[in-house]
Amino acid sequence: MSGKDTGGRRSGDGKVRVAVNGFGTIGKRVADAVTRQPDMELVGVAKTRPSFEARRAAERGYRLFVAGGGERAAFDAAGLPLAGTLDDLLHDADVVVDATPERVGKANAKIYSSLGVKAVFQGGEAAEVAEASFSALANYAAGRGKRTLRVVSCNTTGIARAASVLVPRWGVSHWEVTLVRRAADPAETKKGPVNGILPTFRMPSHHGPDVRTIFPELPIATTAVVVPTTLMHVHVNHVRLERPPTDSAELLRAFRESPRFHVFAPWEGVEGTPQVMEYARDRGIGFNDMMENVLWENGLRVDGSDAYFFQAIHQESIVVPENIDAIRAMFELAPDGRTSIRITDRALGLSVR
Amino acid sequence: MSGKDTGGRRSGDGKVRVAVNGFGTIGKRVADAVTRQPDMELVGVAKTRPSFEARRAAERGYRLFVAGGGERAAFDAAGLPLAGTLDDLLHDADVVVDATPERVGKANAKIYSSLGVKAVFQGGEAAEVAEASFSALANYAAGRGKRTLRVVSCNTTGIARAASVLVPRWGVSHWEVTLVRRAADPAETKKGPVNGILPTFRMPSHHGPDVRTIFPELPIATTAVVVPTTLMHVHVNHVRLERPPTDSAELLRAFRESPRFHVFAPWEGVEGTPQVMEYARDRGIGFNDMMENVLWENGLRVDGSDAYFFQAIHQESIVVPENIDAIRAMFELAPDGRTSIRITDRALGLSVR
Amino acid sequence: MSGKDTGGRRSGDGKVRVAVNGFGTIGKRVADAVTRQPDMELVGVAKTRPSFEARRAAERGYRLFVAGGGERAAFDAAGLPLAGTLDDLLHDADVVVDATPERVGKANAKIYSSLGVKAVFQGGEAAEVAEASFSALANYAAGRGKRTLRVVSCNTTGIARAASVLVPRWGVSHWEVTLVRRAADPAETKKGPVNGILPTFRMPSHHGPDVRTIFPELPIATTAVVVPTTLMHVHVNHVRLERPPTDSAELLRAFRESPRFHVFAPWEGVEGTPQVMEYARDRGIGFNDMMENVLWENGLRVDGSDAYFFQAIHQESIVVPENIDAIRAMFELAPDGRTSIRITDRALGLSVR
């Protein structure tokens, strides 16, 4: 299937023209990531309100469009030039990445569909919003040629990636995850708690079923608590493998050899999520993002068929490369997932494997 | 074995004379608890330094003794009268509750032993410090007549209590706990982290083996993370039962009927540890303590043989009633554990079951 | 003026019959405090929803009434017996303490007025809600015989109390306060921030003008920031006095001799708000409340005419005694403020001065 078949609106140089609707935590990251891809072009971003983030978009030369309920006057007052409305933006795009707040994407889906623009949704939407749920390491092929895809949420992406390493090599007969979730993103100042732990009383939590939109048969149960931190989630995993690995080194090697995993050695002094994010600041990719699943050598143990491991998930950025791969799958810009992932990761500055 | 056999130093009215060495989080609670028991007498508390807590001890009429490295002059300057040294205190006591900082108890053990005073140690000490490890619901009988006992730590006590409910009724074939631990007690202002999650890289954590000092064969594995809160620990439990219960109501009933458990109903609006501690403030026992294991009706689920449940553990107070029962066991003041627990709980204002 | 004159609804034994509308942080404390007063009677409390706090009210024998938008069915389902509606409650009362959420009191004012019941409002309401704003140490007389009073907010109460000590003795020519405010109460789990400092961009903050509802001419300017803690506010004060005190001891003595102040000595080891609240737990009044302004000997300095001092304010409880005094003033139950304060503080277990 060529770009033509999918709407014929590809740009003159053959790049897929990408719009981003919503310019918050996910939207701004995906927009930046699109500009770094060799086969994509960012045609603009839509936002409801001016903000320091909108100013940055303008300063980077991103065309700004006012979204749905937004007011042009507020942008004018801020001195931020608008290139038009969301509608105008969509007319220039082959695909839109919907990075609007949870449950808004569902309403937007009709607009996108009526304008014949493909759409990538985020994990805050129900699975039904799109033709398929997507996680690049796991089911890239399922995204090929689709008109709509849903990139699963940060926690689900983290688990699906780990499953992509474990399932094919050793098989999984039982998996339990306790998700220790961050209460708010760093700049979400209205959310709490300030001091305390909140169990999630939906048991098992929704994450397990969500993983099964990617791995339909995976025997996984998840339980979640919310804790007063902003940096990262931490997953405490217990996996029973169908074929016992030789030792923990065998698992560590597999994680190290997979794209989108980062494993810390004990001597590095990374005691928890604060030091992981300090590493990310040192590295300096994007917004000091850590787009990989983070594991620790001394945070993984194998006992017969049982594997125990911690993984830390940077909720702000982990889905960014998956959004890029989703677009590539929908427009069949790469022959397979491994190739798409390599292109994405090289463009983003991640280790290429 | 009578009190006489264990040293013959019982007070004139037949009460066991209890000294408390260390007057911090645990010590001050145990001291108060002792004063409420019908069969015990507080002969004094030892502390190294004056503080608002020492002043309160004096105001309540507790005799103050200066401990090991402490300086009399500092107490004099503060206007707090001393009744003597730790040595003097021990000479007046049948038993001492050692509530000194972790690993100090081991050094103290020799002093206690040489003076022929029985001793109760806390869970921060290694199991070898005492003749037996102790948790009242589980192994009261094991403490009978002993000269030294070690009350297991707050987390271990919480698990041992739950095991005391589950093991005899349904049997446990497999148990996993993720311990989401509070970083510091409310007044420990020097401890962090302020923002972040710290995995405990000892895998499984030491809590599982510690539970087996009480339930030697229990197939339990524990994993821990530390999070920036001061209020309570939360345990995320998955237990596989040998004999499947009918439903979750059956388990809830068993927990509700056991001493030292408190189960919240959904309509009570207790979303997490902050509201649990607010409940404790409303109730007004001790220091607004919550000495029971806390469960939630909607935080427990049974799926065939598998039970999942959250429990919150108030690290400051949960071991207080166990210290009392330990003394009662050592001096055989009650015919059995259930009786001792009833006496303790009635005296402390807890629900008596 | 007798009870008759103010509506004639005093109870048979001459006690003022008090209703409490709203049973959250303030309401539950005021209700408890009323039950401890020799000259007041709690006729019931109104609440919109069942909760663990409603259950406690029932367990303590407080009659429960369903407030405005509340649903009887929810109370029935929870097994909490209702004595009627807010209207029924008001018919039994001489005065109602309105402890509903901010800005709800204004709407309630008409109901109270139409039923001829006196009313005490909280500081979250605008000053216009009542005939006068009230703070017991400062302007008890202004409340005498009033039909409506507004007890100023926790921060304003804290400042007004300090002014009551400073203004009459030394005069104040200039006062600046930086209010370092707690982000949420302990059980308010939905409020943030989790990590960060939020300046209050209203400059000066509203607290200064609010203090002038009590001290009309006070030359005070206040600035506020919000920080991620739940325990207490801290005020950083700089006061220029009209008549220079001899030394800091002179000021400390005045604070120590005033009701509703608590001053810590350095040897007590109270490094900040965590230890203040630990002291409060040790003391065990009410919900482990600290109803006094808290100062530190080594947190007060005098330099010529300039005095600098910290004071910590327990936002949950500091206005509780003021609500009691407000009722006593409205019904002229005491000859003067000092007498009322003594009755209140003795009943609450505070130091009587």
Next chain:
Amino acid sequence: MSGKDTGGRRSGDGKVRVAVNGFGTIGKRVADAVTRQPDMELVGVAKTRPSFEARRAAERGYRLFVAGGGERAAFDAAGLPLAGTLDDLLHDADVVVDATPERVGKANAKIYSSLGVKAVFQGGEAAEVAEASFSALANYAAGRGKRTLRVVSCNTTGIARAASVLVPRWGVSHWEVTLVRRAADPAETKKGPVNGILPTFRMPSHHGPDVRTIFPELPIATTAVVVPTTLMHVHVNHVRLERPPTDSAELLRAFRESPRFHVFAPWEGVEGTPQVMEYARDRGIGFNDMMENVLWENGLRVDGSDAYFFQAIHQESIVVPENIDAIRAMFELAPDGRTSIRITDRALGLSVR
């Protein structure tokens, strides 16, 4: 004075050869900043232990040297090649930036002096450690040709910069600052408090006297509290100006026109330090640093001669450009401070004014 006079060890291309001793928060930033300067060369960094930060240094091609108490074997085990010891490093350098933990610099000073290498110390050292204390906007000239300088601490730098704007234009007759200090840096996981506010009982705090090492006559008084956040300090300022400005716009203009200040407009939605640091992540300089003093348009108010304003200070990075300017002053690499600041800021990606 030329480079020759100061030791004659300038590199072949005339660049000043800079060593960095200590590779933590400050050291790693200064090292990076040095590599971006046209007139400086980084000859290596010294560290006591391997860590993820040491690995990054190696990956960026910085030569690694083992400092004082460090062990070569640990670096070998980590596979990090060492170029020698601190001594070796110093032999290659014209100047060393001492970024070791507080109070270690004092001991190092003798070593530097005996080897004839100039040295820049940080604000954690006492003023006596160096010939002069330094803050680029305020007293660049005082640093010219010196053998040792001390860059004042983050808080002092923030105040000194503000003084550099205010003092020459309007004069300052009185200045009070309440410093609301972050408890720990983001990766300092061992520091607290987790929940609470800690007043600094040294009153006034040491910051005022420290500012006077730069502005000797400045009538400033500072008071500090510590709060549980990791992101930034916030200063609450009240300045009485000798010559009243027309309005707040006049002050804002002066701050905007000064190097090393950043002023946010209300429409940008920057509610506090979390959004400031989010802005910094968006901007992407260094470690997502915010090296400027941060002010808010709506966080500054002028009332006659009195100016009130908030400023936020990024404790990790604010002194980085000052360290660079200090080196430039010591080696007289620029004709004046303004020129040095322009070179530094352009090299670091800051706005050049």
